[in-house]
Amino acid sequence: xxxxTQPDIHITVSEGASLELRCNYSYGATPYLxxxxxxxxxxxQLLLKYFSGxxxxxxxxxxxxEFKRSQSSFNLRKPSVHWSDAAEYFCAVxxxxxxxxxxxGTGTRLTVIP
Amino acid sequence: ETGVTQSPTHLIKTRGQQVTLRCSSxxxxxxxxxxxxxxxxxxxxxxxxxxxEENGRGNFxxxxxxxxxxxxSSELNVNALELDDSALYLCAxxxxxxxxxxxxxxxGPGTRLTVT
Numbered sequence: 001x002x003x004x005t006q007p008d009i010h011i012t013v014s015e016g017a018s019l020e021l022r023c024n025y026s027y028g029a030t031p032y033l034x035x036x037x038x039x040x041x042x043x044x045q046l047l048l049k050y051f052s053g054x055x056x057x058x059x060x061x062x063x064x065x066e067f068k069r070s071q072s073s074f075n076l077r078k079p080s081v082h083w084s085d086a087a088e089y090f091c092a093v094x095x096x097x098x099x100x101x102x103x104x105g106t107g108t109r110l111t112v113i114p
Numbered sequence: 115e116t117g118v119t120q121s122p123t124h125l126i127k128t129r130g131q132q133v134t135l136r137c138s139s140x141x142x143x144x145x146x147x148x149x150x151x152x153x154x155x156x157x158x159x160x161x162x163x164x165x166x167e168e169n170g171r172g173n174f175x176x177x178x179x180x181x182x183x184x185x186x187s188s189e190l191n192v193n194a195l196e197l198d199d200s201a202l203y204l205c206a207x208x209x210x211x212x213x214x215x216x217x218x219x220x221x222g223p224g225t226r227l228t229v230t
Contacts (some may be wrong), residue, residue, distance in 0.1 A: 004156075036221075043118070043204060043221035044157070090156050101147060101170055102219065104156030 002027050004091050006105035013081050014113045021076040021108050023091030032094040033074040034102065035065055039087045047089075050074065061085070086112045116141050118207050118222035126228045127195050135190040135225045137205030145169070145211045146188040147219060148180060149204040157204055163188055164211040192227075200229045 003026040013019055025031060032051050036044040048059025055067040065076045074091060088109050092102040119138045127133050139146050145164045149157035159172035163182035177193040186207070192199055203226075206219035 041223070043223040044206075045221070046218065049218070092156075101159035101162060101172065102149075102157070103159070104149075106154070106156050 002093050002103040004093050004103055004105035006091055006108050008108045010109045010111065012111040012113060015083050016080050019078045019081045021089050023074045023076065023105060024072050025074065025093045026072065027093055033067060034092040034094065035059065035076045036090045036092060037087045038090065044090065081112055083112045083114060086110055118205060118220050120205050120222040120225050122225060124226045126230065129195055129197060129229055131195050132191065132193045133195060133227060135203050137188045137222060139186045139207030140220050143207035143209050144186050145208045146182055146186065147206045148190045149206065151202040151204055162211065169211050195229045197229050200227060202226050
């Protein structure tokens with residue numbers, strides 16, 4: 001069965017510092033992987049996705065993520081965090097066949113200190 | 115291009131009542147998926163509709179049902195509401211039912227349902 005683990009419930013970083021949010025997945029085949037961001041009172045916005053090919057993917061707002069098959073990980077990174085990055089971040093895995101339902105992790109809440 | 119819209123924004127219901135939530139998909143999208151996001155949790159897949167038919171369902175009881183209309187808008191109906199149904203209900207649309215670049219899902223802002 002598919003599952004996604006985001007081990008960090010809450011992370012606090014200073015503005016300008018680097019960021020890494022962890023995501024581990026369990027899936028029986030090569031999955032599609034996603035990172036979404038959710039600001040308070042908002043829906044989910046797609047930051048980036050991995051389908052195949054280059055394991056380092058670039059997204060919007062300066063985010064990137066690296067797919068590591070050997071570690072079943074898809075960690076999200078940003079070299080310099082901005083105050084506007086404060087939000088909830090969700091990692092998700094999707095099946096390559098069938099309905100495109102996504103399995104989400106429980107999320108990591110990011111607080112940015114000025 | 116119009117994004118995904120949902121109505122109402124907020125809703126308060128009493129246990130045992132029934133509720134209908136609505137979603138208008140993004141222009142050109144024929145697939146709608148519904149998710150339930152409980153407080154402090156990630157979204158959980160309820161079901162997906164493609165061309166007016168259910169096309170996949172998560173682990174939710176039959177009192178969660180849906181419809182998709184010819185214009186691809188959708189409704190989520192929940193009967194016999196329980197306290198645990200309190201959550202943010204998210205709708206997402208895509209241009210195809212499967213995954214891949216075209217299957218990228220665009221989420222609406224959600225409907226916050228409170229059951230008392």
